[in-house]
Structure formats: structure tokens, C-alpha cells
Amino acid sequence: MTTTQPRPATRSPKGEDGLRPTRVISFSQKLSKWDLKVSPYLYISPFFIMFAIVGLFPIAYTAVISFMDWDLVRNSGEFIGFDQYVWILTQPHFWTALRNTFSIFLLSSVPQLILAVFIAAVLDRNIRARTFWRMSVLLPFVVAPVAVGLIFTAIFADNFGLANNWLNAIGIPSIPWHKDPFWSHIAIATMVNYRWTGYNTLILLAAMQAVNRDYYEAATVDGAGPVRQFFSITMPSLKPTLIFVIITSTIGGLQIFDEPRVFDQFGRGGAAQQWLTISLYLYDIGWGQWNFGRAAAMAWILFVIILLIGLLNLLITRTLVRDEGLHRELSRRQQRALEKAARQNAKEGAR
Amino acid sequence: MNSRALRRLGLVAGVATTAIVLAGCSGGTTPTPGTTDDGEQDFEGVELTLATFNDFGYTDDLLKEFTDETGIKVVHNKAATSNDARANFFQKLGKSGLADVEAVEVDWFTEMMKYSDLVAPVPADLKGRWLDWKEQAATDAAGNLVAYGTDIGPQAVCFRADLFEAAGLPTDRDEVAGLFPTWDAFFDIADDYVAKTGKPFIDSANSVLQGLVNQLEIAYEKPDGTIVATENPDIRAAYDTVVDRAIPISAYAGQWSEDWFASMASGEYAAMLCPPWMHGIIQGNAPDITDWDVANAFPEGGGNWGGSYLVVPANGANVAAAQKLADWLTSPETQIKAFNNAGTFPSQPDAQTSPDLTGFVNEYFNDAPTGEIGIDRANAITVSTFKGEKYFQFHDALQNAVTRVFDKVEDKETSWNTWVTEVGAF
Numbered sequence: 001m002t003t004t005q006p007r008p009a010t011r012s013p014k015g016e017d018g019l020r021p022t023r024v025i026s027f028s029q030k031l032s033k034w035d036l037k038v039s040p041y042l043y044i045s046p047f048f049i050m051f052a053i054v055g056l057f058p059i060a061y062t063a064v065i066s067f068m069d070w071d072l073v074r075n076s077g078e079f080i081g082f083d084q085y086v087w088i089l090t091q092p093h094f095w096t097a098l099r100n101t102f103s104i105f106l107l108s109s110v111p112q113l114i115l116a117v118f119i120a121a122v123l124d125r126n127i128r129a130r131t132f133w134r135m136s137v138l139l140p141f142v143v144a145p146v147a148v149g150l151i152f153t154a155i156f157a158d159n160f161g162l163a164n165n166w167l168n169a170i171g172i173p174s175i176p177w178h179k180d181p182f183w184s185h186i187a188i189a190t191m192v193n194y195r196w197t198g199y200n201t202l203i204l205l206a207a208m209q210a211v212n213r214d215y216y217e218a219a220t221v222d223g224a225g226p227v228r229q230f231f232s233i234t235m236p237s238l239k240p241t242l243i244f245v246i247i248t249s250t251i252g253g254l255q256i257f258d259e260p261r262v263f264d265q266f267g268r269g270g271a272a273q274q275w276l277t278i279s280l281y282l283y284d285i286g287w288g289q290w291n292f293g294r295a296a297a298m299a300w301i302l303f304v305i306i307l308l309i310g311l312l313n314l315l316i317t318r319t320l321v322r323d324e325g326l327h328r329e330l331s332r333r334q335q336r337a338l339e340k341a342a343r344q345n346a347k348e349g350a351r
Numbered sequence: 352m353n354s355r356a357l358r359r360l361g362l363v364a365g366v367a368t369t370a371i372v373l374a375g376c377s378g379g380t381t382p383t384p385g386t387t388d389d390g391e392q393d394f395e396g397v398e399l400t401l402a403t404f405n406d407f408g409y410t411d412d413l414l415k416e417f418t419d420e421t422g423i424k425v426v427h428n429k430a431a432t433s434n435d436a437r438a439n440f441f442q443k444l445g446k447s448g449l450a451d452v453e454a455v456e457v458d459w460f461t462e463m464m465k466y467s468d469l470v471a472p473v474p475a476d477l478k479g480r481w482l483d484w485k486e487q488a489a490t491d492a493a494g495n496l497v498a499y500g501t502d503i504g505p506q507a508v509c510f511r512a513d514l515f516e517a518a519g520l521p522t523d524r525d526e527v528a529g530l531f532p533t534w535d536a537f538f539d540i541a542d543d544y545v546a547k548t549g550k551p552f553i554d555s556a557n558s559v560l561q562g563l564v565n566q567l568e569i570a571y572e573k574p575d576g577t578i579v580a581t582e583n584p585d586i587r588a589a590y591d592t593v594v595d596r597a598i599p600i601s602a603y604a605g606q607w608s609e610d611w612f613a614s615m616a617s618g619e620y621a622a623m624l625c626p627p628w629m630h631g632i633i634q635g636n637a638p639d640i641t642d643w644d645v646a647n648a649f650p651e652g653g654g655n656w657g658g659s660y661l662v663v664p665a666n667g668a669n670v671a672a673a674q675k676l677a678d679w680l681t682s683p684e685t686q687i688k689a690f691n692n693a694g695t696f697p698s699q700p701d702a703q704t705s706p707d708l709t710g711f712v713n714e715y716f717n718d719a720p721t722g723e724i725g726i727d728r729a730n731a732i733t734v735s736t737f738k739g740e741k742y743f744q745f746h747d748a749l750q751n752a753v754t755r756v757f758d759k760v761e762d763k764e765t766s767w768n769t770w771v772t773e774v775g776a777f
Binding site: 087154264 | 441445605607614751773
């Protein structure tokens with residue numbers, strides 16, 4: 001787009017040399033030009049600025065620190081490459097912590113979800129004082145995790161704890177809550193369940209109430225009992241909600257911290273790391289030993305683990321959603337009916 | 352409105368002080384921290400912050416005395432636990448946000464010594480105010496004393512007279528004191544007690560480890576920085592002693608658990624190794640027990656457990672005034688008052704001649720002369736354990752090793768080897 005003819009220069013094409021008289025653009029014109037180009041970015045910028053400050057920057061900074069031998073007080077470090085990562089991955093404590101985290105996660109999430117579905121199903125029935133029961137279910141969720149921890153620490157004390165007193169009263173020997181990994185996981189999982197079952201129940205209850213009541217009526221007419229109704233109508237309709245609940249409990253389970261932290265008086269996961277979880281280990285390296293280089297490397301490893309589990313979740317979720325056995329058959333039939341109806345509609349419309 | 356006005360006042364005061372300090376400098380008096388003449392500096396209207404934790408015995412009334420004397424206002428912030436204070440301290444040290452005077456507990460004091468250049472040294476004329484070993488622990492590699500000692504924890508033995516009597520042991524506190532000249536004697540008495548009653552003799556195995564390690568000159572690190580933890584025969588010996596002799600006579604592996612607190616009243620065991628600050632804990636957890644007593648003895652001399660320091664961060668706004676406050680708070684006279692308030696045992700030899708301390712008896716412990724006992728126990732401390740910057744980590748891991756054997760999770764050798772591996776990873 002080059003021209004040889006000189007012309008009054010209000011608009012000039014790209015790539016001009018400086019020989020021609022300079023363009024005269026009024027300030028307001030410039031402003032409106034900027035407005036056009038810059039404003040859209042300005043409008044969407046708050047999110048990106050916020051994301052950069054509270055999301056991207058900490059992640060990047062953590063990555064930088066993880067390659068260093070970092071001194072928190074003097075705010076300086078020495079670059080040492082992947083040494084911190086190697087150190088973490090060669091620690092037996094790390095692998096113990098990984099085992100504990102998954103063990104506590106499974107021991108808490110599985111019974112918790114089964115219980116939540118059951119309680120929600122009960123609350124979904126026509127019972128007296130419905131609101132009262134629903135609120136009571138949520139009550140433990142209101143208690144602060146640390147408070148829950150303190151209460152349960154008293155219950156699960158090895159010698160004078162309530163749990164062992166009861167067990168002794170019915171002739172069962174005391175359980176070593178703070179010595180055996182498995183029993184400590186059970187105790188911690190109990191705290192988690194106490195707090196989160198009610199929350200999951202309410203979410204599942206909301207999903208159950210959204211199920212069309214006509215299905216139940218039809219099933220009753222067809223002679224299906226409450227159990228059959230539950231497995232054939234309620235459960236299939238709950239799938240999307242269940243997936244949400246499973247994902248949130250997975251994330252919560254992998255980040256478990258408060259409960260194991262207050263499980264004993266030291267908060268470092270036990271003398272033989274019986275209940276040391278990954279985030280507890282991360283905290284201890286960072287704030288117990290002031291080794292922020294290692295803690296940062298650990299944070300990145302945890303990040304990758306959560307990412308992997310997230311991907312796994314996504315895969316499982318997809319299969320679950322696609323594999324809605326009962327629904328698919330119905331919907332195929334319905335689809336055919338719908339197609340038929342649509343064709344008829346089209347014919348009528350054409351007429 | 353009010354707080355804004357206060358802040359403005361604080362700013363004015365801060366600026367004024369800086370101006371005064373600068374004027375002092377230009378006046379050619381060269382007021383280095385060591386030689387500051389009280390008369391020349393006017394701190395009227397300055398406001399200082401003091402950060403402590405638990406209970407140092409620094410009550411509002413006590414701080415008001417300081418304000419009356421000097422015109423310096425003091426705002427006192429108390430953290431709930433020493434751990435909270437530790438986290439806060441290291442996150443802000445060398446930056447901003449620390450109080451003008453900060454309390455540091457002996458447990459993490461060694462970590463702070465790594466940054467001793469970031470706190471203002473103690474004026475030279477105050478050297479000698481504290482017990483030798485208390486000062487020595489607060490002297491950095493360059494020979495500067497960097498912290499003002501507050502209290503110490505000279506350990507004695509607390510015992511239950513009723514349980515001693517039931518086991519056929521003497522109950523008079525002077526006679527009991529004669530029972531424990533050495534650790535061997537201590538463990539022999541304990542073995543007899545366990546054999547006779549079938550119950551544990553002391554509260555926890557790790558308190559013995561604490562006692563043994565605090566009687567060593569070199570524990571895990573040498574003053575020159577070399578790590579000797581796993582090769583030090585003394586540490587191995589202490590571990591062996593604890594595992595072979597202390598575990599069989601202990602009720603618990605460690606202290607501070609729910610069970611441990613509950614057990615002080617239950618009569619589960621007959622004795623505890625106890626520094627003066629433990630008296631309040633026993634009294635608080637077993638208020639109805641009338642048979643706790645204190646014997647003026649500790650196996651093989653003395654041992655210190657706990658105690659704190661005050662430090663003045665070097666980059667504070669009012670370092671000179673803060674040094675004055677730290678000086679005043681750790682003076683023998685003030686420390687005696689703090690002792691009366693909270694039972695924090697003075698680390699200043701001059702305070703130990705005060706009748707307030709020498710004549711102090713504890714009613715709960717059947718009128719035991721705990722002041723006199725504390726002084727004797729403090730004088731019996733001859734060794735100052737060198738604690739390097741990783742002392743806390745080493746010791747904590749070794750305590751875990753003892754706990755593992757106690758809980759029968761691992762046997763003696765396995766647990767030691769686990770500790771060696773762990774220590775290798777530091």
C-alpha cells in the first residue's frame with residue numbers, strides 16, 4: 001500500500017519516511033484511538049492482575065525458591081538446581097507421608113460418602129421437624145476444625161480417653177490410637193467424617209429433592225419398594241452431584257492438615273511418622289525447620305500429585321457420565337420419539 | 352478517631368526521638384550503646400512495644416513502674432505460645448514489624464543466634480549481671496552478648512510423699528534429696544519402686560533424656576560447627592541409659608499429652624524432674640492433691656531446662672529506648688517482682704540473695720522452700736551444653752527415637768539407626 005503521490009496527511013499508510021509533513025491528529029482523536037485499542041484490555045484486566053498477583057506470582061516464586069538454598073530471614077538464597085527435589089524424593093518420611101495421606105483420604109471419604117447418601121435419603125422422606133434435622137446435620141460443620149481436633153484428642157487419648165474407657169467397659173483392650181498407624185488414621189478419619197458428613201449430606205439432599213417426584217409415584221404404582229426406588233431412581237439421578245462431592249473430598253483429603261496437626265501435642269505426625277501427612281510434612285519443613293527451599297520443592301511435588309489425581313478424577317468422571325446405563329436406553333427411545341415428533345412438526349410447519 | 356490520634360502521636364514521638372538521638376550524635380558525646388548516659392537522653396513520650404509469650408510475669412502494674420520512672424510508654428503484646436512467637440519472630444526478623452523488645456525462648460534461641468548480627472548487642476556494662484552459663488549461651492561467635500537473660504529452669508525432683516510412703520521410701524524432703532546423688536542411684540530407687548508397686552516411678556522417659564543431654568558439654572554439634580551427633584559417645588550413652596533404664600520406669604514417652612496432664616492428679620507415678628516453672632503446672636493440673644513436695648536434689652548435680660531471653664532487634668525505631676527497657680526488665684529487682692508474679696526463676700546472681708527469693712516457700716508443695724531450692728539447684732549447674740543452630744532438630748528426632756522404643760514401634764537398635772538416617776538428611 002505505498003503511494004508515490006503526496007497528499008494531505010491526516011491519514012497515512014504504514015512505512016512512511018519522515019520527509020512528508022507530519023500527520024496532525026488531535027488529542028481527542030488519539031484518545032479515542034487508544035480507547036478502542038486499550039479499553040477492552042483494561043476492562044478484563046482486573047481478573048488477570050488479580051490472578052497474576054495471587055495466583056501466578058506465588059506459584060512462580062515458589063518455583064524459584066525451590067531451586068535454592070533459601071534463607072528466610074535474610075531473604076536470599078543460593079542456586080542449587082534440583083537438589084531440593086532429590087532430597088525430598090529420597091526421604092523415607094515423604095513416602096510415609098504419601099501413604100498416610102492416601103490412607104486417611106480413603107478411610108474418611110468412602111465411609112463419609114456412603115453415610116452422607118444414607119442420611120440424605122432418610123432426610124428426603126417426609127419426616128417431622130424436617131428443618132430441625134437438616135440443621136442438626138450441618139451443625140458439626142460449623143465447629144472449627146481445630147476445636148474438633150481438641151475434642152477428639154480428648155476422646156482418643158491412649159490411657160484416659162473416652163473411646164478407650166468405653167472399650168474397656170465392654171471388655172475390649174485399649175486401642176493404641178497414637179502408636180499404630182492404622183488406628184491413628186481411623187481416629188483422624190473420624191474427625192474428618194464428623195465435620196464433613198453433614199456438609200455432603202446437605203448437598204446430596206438438595207440433589208435428591210430436585211429429582212422429579214413423578215418417577216417415584218410411577219415406580220410405586222409399578223410396585224417398586226423403597227429400596228428398589230432408591231437404587232433405580234435416586235442413585236442414577238445423583239451421579240453428577242456425587243461426582244462433584246467426590247472431587248471436593250479428594251482435594252480436601254489430599255490437603256488434610258488441621259486434624260493430624262492437632263492429633264498430638266507436638267503436631268509433627270508422631271514419633272514414627274504414623275500420621276504424618278504431606279501438607280503436615282510441608283509445614284514442618286517450612287515453619288519447623290525454616291527450610292523454605294525444601295518446603296517450596298515439596299509444594300511443587302504436591303502440586304504435581306494433585307494435578308495427576310485431578311486428571312485421574314477427570315477420566316473417571318467422564319466414564320461415569322458417559323456410562324449412564326439406565327438413562328441411555330431411555331433416552332434412545334425418547335430420542336426416536338422426539339425425532340418423530342420433530343418431523344411431524346416440520347411437516348405441519350411447512351403446510 | 353482515637354487510634355488515629357494515637358498513631359499520629361506515636362509518629363511525632365518517633366520523629367522526636369530520632370531527632371534527639373541524632374542531636375546526641377552530633378553533640379560529640381558519641382553515645383554508643385554501651386556507654387549511653389541515662390541523663391543525656393530524654394525518652395519522654397516514646398512508645399515501645401514488648402512482645403512476650405506465655406507468662407513472663409510482666410504485669411501491667413510492673414510496666415507502669417517503668418513508665419513512671421522513664422516516661423516511656425510500653426505496649427505489651429502476649430503471644431499464646433512460644434511457637435507462635437517463634438513463627439512471628441523469624442518471619443519478621445531483619446525486615447519490619449517486630450516489637451522493640453522481643454522475647455526468645457531457649458528452645459529456639461540457638462536458631463536466632465545464627466542471625467545475631469540482626470539484634471542490637473547488650474551494653475558492655477551489663478555483662479556479669481547473669482549467671483555465667485546463661486551469658487555464655489547468648490554470646491555469639493564475635494564475642495558479643497546479644498540477649499538479656501530473663502529466667503532459668505534449674506531442675507529439682509518433685510515427688511508424691513504419699514506414694515513414697517506406700518512404697519517404703521522416706522517422705523521427708525531432705526531425706527529424699529539424699530536418695531538421688533547419681534543417675535544410677537536414681538534408677539535403682541526407681542526400679543525398687545516399680546518392683547514394689549507395679550507402677551511407673553516418673554512421668555516421662557524423654558524428660559530423663561533432656562536431663563542427661565543438658566549435663567553434656569557437647570551434644571550434637573561442636574562450637575566450630577562440626578556435627579558430631581551420631582559419633583558422640585555421650586549421646587549414645589544417654590540414649591542407652593534412657594532406653595535401658597528410664598523407659599521401664601516411665602509412665603509416658605513424652606510430656607504435654609492429654610494423658611500426661613491428667614496423670615498429675617491420678618497418682619500414676621511418684622516423681623517428676625521439675626524446674627521451677629513446672630510447679631505451677633503441677634498445681635494447676637492437680638489442685639486437690641496435697642502430697643506433692645520438692646526435694647532439693649538432681650542426679651549428678653544440676654541441670655537447666657527452659658528459660659528465656661529478651662532481644663532488641665537492631666533495625667527497630669527506638670533501639671536506645673528499647674535497650675533501656677530490656678535492661679530494666681532483666682534487672683535483678685524487676686526479675687524478683689516477675690518471680691513473685693509468675694514464678695519465673697531469676698537468672699541474675701544478685702536476685703538470688705534477695706530475701707524475697709531466699710525466703711520464698713510454696714504452700715502447695717507443703718511449704719517447700721522452693722526459692723532456696725532453686726538457688727541451690729542453679730548453683731549446682733556447672734556445665735553449659737553447647738547448642739548449635741540445629742540443636743532443636745537433633746534433639747527432637749532423638750526424642751522421637753526414644754518414643755518409638757517406648758511405644759514398641761521399633762526396637763532399640765532399629766530406632767537408633769532410624770535416628771542416624773534422619774540426622775544424615777539434615
